[in-house]
Amino acid sequence: MSKKKDESETEKEEARIGVFVCRCGINIAGVVSCPDVVDFSKNLDGVVVAEEYLSYCTEGGAREIKDAIEKHNLDRVVIAACTPKTHQPVFQAVLEDAGIPPRMLEFVNIREHDSFVHMHEKSVATEKANELVSAAVARAKLLEDVPTEIVDINSSVLVVGGGIAGLTAAIDLANQPEIEQVVLVEKKNTIGGRMAQLDRTFPTDDCSI
Ligand SMILES: Cc1cc2nc3c(=O)[nH]c(=O)nc-3n(C[C@H](O)[C@H](O)[C@H](O)COP(=O)(O)OP(=O)(O)OC[C@H]3O[C@@H](n4cnc5c(N)ncnc54)[C@H](O)[C@@H]3O)c2cc1C
Ligand code: SF4
Numbered sequence: 205m206s207k208k209k210d211e212s213e214t215e216k217e218e219a220r221i222g223v224f225v226c227r228c229g230i231n232i233a234g235v236v237s238c239p240d241v242v243d244f245s246k247n248l249d250g251v252v253v254a255e256e257y258l259s260y261c262t263e264g265g266a267r268e269i270k271d272a273i274e275k276h277n278l279d280r281v282v283i284a285a286c287t288p289k290t291h292q293p294v295f296q297a298v299l300e301d302a303g304i305p306p307r308m309l310e311f312v313n314i315r316e317h318d319s320f321v322h323m324h325e326k327s328v329a330t331e332k333a334n335e336l337v338s339a340a341v342a343r344a345k346l347l348e349d350v351p352t353e354i355v356d357i358n359s360s361v362l363v364v365g366g367g368i369a370g371l372t373a374a375i376d377l378a379n380q381p382e383i384e385q386v387v388l389v390e391k392k393n394t395i396g397g398r399m400a401q402l403d404r405t406f407p408t409d410d411c412s413i
Pocket of ligand 2: 226227228229231232258259260261262285286287291315
């Protein structure tokens, strides 16, 4: 057995993972049995603590996670909640506040990928949540921190295409303090691209304009 394998196995044994199952009011808890997912999680290898809470993306929720990190000396966190697209940065900030590198977060979506799509099959939804959490815990054990390196960049940026992707990229870039200038080029005489041709959009039903 190689030395590298020995080291990774030691890391695995030492992982101290906390699992936090968000009820999201009734959005998740109305379908998935959160207490069952918590009980299931407690028996997974590497899991030191598993808890559930009404809404982890609130001040109270962040405090619950930070208290558990401190109390149980956690070094990895699994959040079972909604979409990482919007909420992963929220919980990465919570980890950072608690002194854990943000990359030690594993995020699993038991709302859009589970309670929303299996709302009429509650036991199946709970089983799926267990499987998603189990996979997230297995992956969390292998997580390693990747330190962030700051590098010099070109401070003028050209964005080609004024659709939603180009507009969002241009705004995000313009809000970065290190970017001096953003030039947005659109070949048509109006911006907005495909989105500007739509009325209301899935999933939020927002007016697309
Ligand atoms: C019927 C329909 C319904 C949809 N419903 C939804 C929905 O409900 N919810 C949802 O989230 N999404 C929906 N979508 C998808 C969504 O509209 C698209 O994913 C999104 O608009 C794509 O944005 P984009 O910026 O990537 O591309 P585009 O909107 O295609 O924008 C690209 C822009 O780049 C410009 N461009 C291209 N080449 C050049 C060039 N060489 N130089 C300069 N400019 C250039 C184009 O003129 C255009 O303005 C729907 C799409 C369709 C067609
Ligand atoms: S973290 Fe996500 S799942 Fe939990 S309450 Fe907030 S929005 Fe809902």
